[in-house]
Amino acid sequence: MALRKPPLPRILLDNVSCMRNAQQILRHVNVSVHDGGALVLTGSNGSGKTTFLRMLAGFSKPSAGQILWNGHDITQSGIFHQYKLQLNWLSLKDAVKEKFTVLDNVQWFEVLEDKARMLSMGQRKRLQLARLLAIDRPIWLLDEPSVALDEEGIEDALNLRLPPRFPRRMTLVDMLDRADIA
Numbered sequence: 001m002a003l004r005k006p007p008l009p010r011i012l013l014d015n016v017s018c019m020r021n022a023q024q025i026l027r028h029v030n031v032s033v034h035d036g037g038a039l040v041l042t043g044s045n046g047s048g049k050t051t052f053l054r055m056l057a058g059f060s061k062p063s064a065g066q067i068l069w070n071g072h073d074i075t076q077s078g079i080f081h082q083y084k085l086q087l088n089w090l091s092l093k094d095a096v097k098e099k100f101t102v103l104d105n106v107q108w109f110e111v112l113e114d115k116a117r118m119l120s121m122g123q124r125k126r127l128q129l130a131r132l133l134a135i136d137r138p139i140w141l142l143d144e145p146s147v148a149l150d151e152e153g154i155e156d157a158l159n160l161r162l163p164p165r166f167p168r169r170m171t172l173v174d175m176l177d178r179a180d181i182a
């Protein structure tokens with residue numbers, strides 16, 4: 001009996017490192033996400049969570065390693081063009097059009113007819129989350145999705161704990177490098 005090949009992960013980070021301002025923020029990250037899966041990034045302030053998301057969104061490129069979507073490197077221009085059409089981005093800058101109704105903002109769900117400027121912080125976040133569902137883009141990159149929300153469960157999540165950052169002159173990476181030399 002022929003064994004079935006396991007499905008390719010939808011997203012695969014293969015030994016990915018990332019520099020910002022000549023500082024190494026992420027180093028040798030290996031992680032995969034399959035359809036229906038979630039990757040939850042936790043870590044202290046400045047540890048690189050947003051940097052990680054920005055790289056997945058294609059705003060910056062890995063300094064080493066590859067990000068593969070369906071097995072293709074997203075930094076290749078032909079691939080990136082298709083990949084970016086899959087992305088749904090949610091960040092603290094909520095991009096809610098305040099003069100439009102909530103319904104206009106979501107564009108699909110039958111919800112409040114209030115102007116969006118009347119919403120509380122948590123309601124704005126819920127509007128953003130509803131918009132994720134309304135737009136047919138399967139890869140969701142969510143920066144601080146639970147800020148301002150009341151209690152929320154996250155299921156089927158793989159936790160990736162990023163190392164804490166150290167003051168600029170001494171990062172964890174610097175310390176590891178020093179340990180290598182010693």
Ligand SMILES: Nc1ncnc2c1ncn2[C@@H]1O[C@H](COP(=O)(O)OP(=O)(O)OP(=O)(O)O)[C@@H](O)[C@H]1O
Nearest residue numbers: 020021025043044045046047048049050051052165
């Ligand atoms: N535009 C930038 N240019 C250069 N370095 C940056 C830039 N933005 C952030 N950094 C640095 O990159 C590192 C990681 O920042 P990042 O925003 O990814 O952290 P984070 O884990 O999302 O933090 P927080 O929990 O505070 O939101 C920090 O040391 C930060 O100073």
